[in-house]
Amino acid sequence: MMTRRLVRSGVQLGLLVAVVFLLVFFLDNRYSVLPQAVHNRLPLHHEGLVITDITVQTCSSLNPISKCQLDQDVWHRVEKDLYLGSGWVSQAYVHIKRKKEEELTDEDKVIVDVRTGKLDPAMGDKSQASEKWEARPAGIWIKRSAKRHASDSKKSVTAVDILFGADAVEPRPGWELVPNGALRLETGGDNRDPRLSIRRGQPQKFEKPVPRIRKDGKFKIMQISDLHLSTGLGKCRDPEPKEVNGGHCDADPRTLEFVERVLDEEKPDLVVLSGDQVNGDTAPDVPSALFKIVAVLVERKIPYAAIFGNHDDEGVLTRHTQMQLYESLPYSLSEAGSNQIDGVGNYYVEILANGNNKHSAITLYFLDTHAYSPDEAKFKGYDWIKPNQIGWFKNAAESLKESHSRYTHTHLNMAFIHIPLPEYRDRNSPIVGTWKEAVTAPGFNTHFRDALVEENVKAVSCGHDHANDYCMLSKDLQTLEDQLWMCYAGGSGFGGYGGYNGYIRRLRVFEIDTNQARITTWKRLEHGDIAARLDEQIIVDSGRVVPPQVQEQQQ
Structure with missing residues (x-):
């Protein structure tokens, strides 16, 4: 009798744990692989901020302890799963560190260029030979400047987004796709060819066109x-x-x-x-x-x-x-x-x-x-x-x-x-x-x-x-x-x-x-x-x- 009770209690406890896990899995966007959670809003790009670091956090969508969210007091997550929901085992998100320009200290480094690829961009490129590139996950390379005045430069990266596909294009003023192609992801999903897009400087202003009849009427x-x-x-x-x-x-x-x-x-x-x-x-x-x-x-x-x-x-x-x-x-x-x-x-x-x-x-x-x-x-x-x-x-x-x-x-x-x-x-x-x-x-x-x-x-x-x-x-x-x-x-x-x-x-x-x-x-x-x-x-x-x-x- 005691044995049966223990078994029944163990089964009930196991069911409870399973229910809790499923609730966390499906309701918490940090673990969700449902399409609705892939990207349900446009990226936020705040004026007056500069990017000081970029990284990629990968996690297992089957493990509730594995998180795809870094410390939110330090890192801002770009809300696009790099697998676009196709990675049944893996998820990955780009994270950026950013600061207001007036809050930069002499120790802060500001990103002035970004590349993707397997090799250091300085290798085989004489124009980059004197530059120091820092490696980041998924084949990202960043170049940072420690100079305080770099924050005021048009070279400073102020926003990061991700576009997908070998045929991706960037029509937004001031934005550009990072050269050398897609991020290098681990296996675990369809190849969506995620590509970094960056903006330098502040958002460019433009007026709506005024359509008019031509001179010939x-x-x-x-x-x-x-x-x-x-x-x-x-x-x-x-x-x-x-x-x-x-x-x-x-x-x-x-x-x-x-x-x-x-x-x-x-x-x-x-x-x-x-x-x-x-x-x-x-x-x-x-x-x-x-x-x-x-x-x-x-x-x-x-x-x-x-x-x-x-x-x-x-x-x-x-x-x-x-x-x-x-x-x-x-x-x-x-x-x-x-x-x-x-x-x-x-x-x-x-x-x-x-x-x-x-x-x-x-x-x-x-x-x-x-x-x-x-x-x-x-x-x-x-x-x-x-x-x-x-x-x-x-x-x-x-x-x-x-x-x-x-x-x-x-x-x-x-x-x-x-x-x-x-x-x-x-x-x-x-x-x-x-x-x-x-x-x-x-x-x-x-x-x-x-x-x-x-x-x-x-x-x-x-x-x-x-x-x-x-x-x-x-x-x-x-x-x-x-x-x-x-x-x-x-x-x-x-x-x-x-x-x-x-x-x-x-x-x-x-x-x-x-x-x-x-x-x-x-x-x-x-x-x-x-x-x-x-x-x-x-x-x-x-x-x-x-x-x-x-x-x-x-x-």
Whole structure:
């Protein structure tokens, strides 16, 4: 009897210990390997601080005694697991020591350079021969200066971040990827190619660009939708043609090569990123994915405005956090919009007239179409634009009418969304382009189409359905003044699906001629007749919607 009691007590104690261990394991971020704990916020970079040391702390995710957090009174942890949650046995975090400049003593050393690699950077490099490099874990080498005035130098490292992937890029002003590649980690997870990025000096200030009509009276918008970028090179889905590059296809490089070629040929004045810029399930580090398209635009000094799709926030960064990131980047016109209405990214952009004119020539409205249906039992599929968003749009449009009336030409309005409106399903409406797949619009109709017409918006364009690229004239209204062109951008990214009868990736261009109050649109292809303007059509002329047959007569 006594033996049985001892055994029972021992089992109960063992179960209690196991429960406590599991609670600690799953609730404490120091030990968690859940994806949500990988990186759920942007790194904090405080002004007035300089970095005095860097190290990497590795721990076992199976051992509750093994900690990945150094003394928090001394070290600040950069909240990105270097394995991005793929290390079922190991985790690793970069830690930095930092101080306020005014608190530095004569004994303090300030980091002025960082390298990665197996060998001392001074070896084999005569320019570094007289420099002393200090080794740190994971192949990090740091150069520190003991000179007190070094804290005031532009060489002093003031912030550290980690980006991932062999194709990682750094578009943030003042930031640079550390040379010589990825950190050297122990085995125990997928190779995510973590790379240090450092900033020297204080954050660089930049003003938002002011988009204006060109001297010739024209303004060109390129709509890029459904890029589906990943952390790392990404895997191609349904690539067409399949035989390109001997059948080998890395999704993101091929996508960006396509986008860059068309950017250089079309030279748009503005780019609209209309959702699903990143693939939530293949981008465990969203900035690493997002920075790829941003770097392409920043390099060319092209302003851009972004909205979200249903996949953007399926990873670990919320819409709010991603929009904070967009708002902090150069050439971005993106805004979170009012927090009093549903969604993130309800805003408008005014395109001003040429020269020093302060009058708006074009207004572009951007609305968040959310993601999946909040009432799947009744309305399957996707979410819908909410009544308070429509109210915001109508109030904004009405409030702008008086100022728009002072523009000497005809003021034009357009709108951009991600998920198509229910009216895109109308098989009886005339289309220009291809309709290859079912329209995955919301099942519940809040009649945003009608609000667009009431506020004199002439065209709305969406993404989401990759293999649809048509423009549809919504013709169930009474007069041409009451009609609306509803367009698709077409999918551009090889990280998203495209398997519809040899579908070639594409994107859409709108050219607005303010002298004629005309909007012309066409598409560009990734392969085939790449120089052609596919399905070029005038959709608005003299400020009025043009049906397809009228456009054909004019040509």
